[in-house]
Amino acid sequence: MDVSMITSQLAENKQVFSALLEGLPSHMYLWRSKPKKWCLLEIICHLVDEECEDFRARIMHVMDTPDDPFSPIDPEGWVKEREYLKLDYSEKLEEFIEERESSVGWLKSLEGPPWKNTTQHPKLGPLTAKQLLANWLAHDYHHIRQINTVKYEYLKEHSKEDLGYAGKW
Numbered sequence: 001m002d003v004s005m006i007t008s009q010l011a012e013n014k015q016v017f018s019a020l021l022e023g024l025p026s027h028m029y030l031w032r033s034k035p036k037k038w039c040l041l042e043i044i045c046h047l048v049d050e051e052c053e054d055f056r057a058r059i060m061h062v063m064d065t066p067d068d069p070f071s072p073i074d075p076e077g078w079v080k081e082r083e084y085l086k087l088d089y090s091e092k093l094e095e096f097i098e099e100r101e102s103s104v105g106w107l108k109s110l111e112g113p114p115w116k117n118t119t120q121h122p123k124l125g126p127l128t129a130k131q132l133l134a135n136w137l138a139h140d141y142h143h144i145r146q147i148n149t150v151k152y153e154y155l156k157e158h159s160k161e162d163l164g165y166a167g168k169w
Contacts, residue, residue: 001134003107003115003130003133006133006134006136006137007104007107007108007133009137009140010100010103010104010107010136010137010140011100011104013100013137013140013144014097014100014101014104016140016144017044017047017093017096017097017100017140017144017147018093018097020144020147020148020151021040021044021093021147022093024040024089026089028040028151028154029041029044029089030085031150031154032150033150033153033154033157037150038079038146038150039085039150040089040147040150040151041084041085041087041089041092042079042084042085043143043146043147043150044089044092044093044096045078045079045082045084045087045092046075046078046079046084046143047096047143048092048095048096048099049073049075049078049082050075050139051096051099051100051103052099053073054073054075055103055132055133055135055136055139056099056102056103056106057071058070058132059129059132059133059136061119062117062118062119062127062128062129062132063113063114063117063129066117066118066119067119068119069120069122070119070121107133113129114129115128115129115130115133116128116129116130117129152169
């Protein structure tokens with residue numbers, strides 16, 4: 001898959017996230033299937049942080065200063081540290097949509113970017129800017145699946161109906 005295709009998919013996923021997450025009541029976006037699982041509010045807060053501080057920032061880093069180490073991030077720790085559950089769901093969703101628009105605009109504005117620039121990740125080894133871009137899209141897909149799972153489990157618990165007719169989940 002080439003860079004323009006990945007960028008287009010990132011742009012399209014903005015609408016996917018909007019369609020999956022807009023207009024939900026608080027009892028739904030705060031619900032979690034198990035105590036250690038993320039609720040939808042935590043997922044959208046995570047997406048905002050990853051958009052700004054992980055994927056976009058790290059691709060810029062690899063393009064501009066590939067020999068320097070990445071600034072550390074702590075996505076798991078940020079959930080509590082940044083008090084995701086105290087944040088406004090609608091505002092965070094809007095922030096994500098705006099940041100995604102900025103990211104896609106930035107990606108489309110690049111002229112002759114060094115996609116082959118490589119940095120050394122402390123755990124994963126060498127990573128190119130293009131690998132990070134592909135992983136950004138994969139990260140979207142991971143969370144789209146996660147959001148659908150949360151919504152399915154919510155329906156299953158709250159409808160109290162047998163959902164077997166819909167097919168195996």
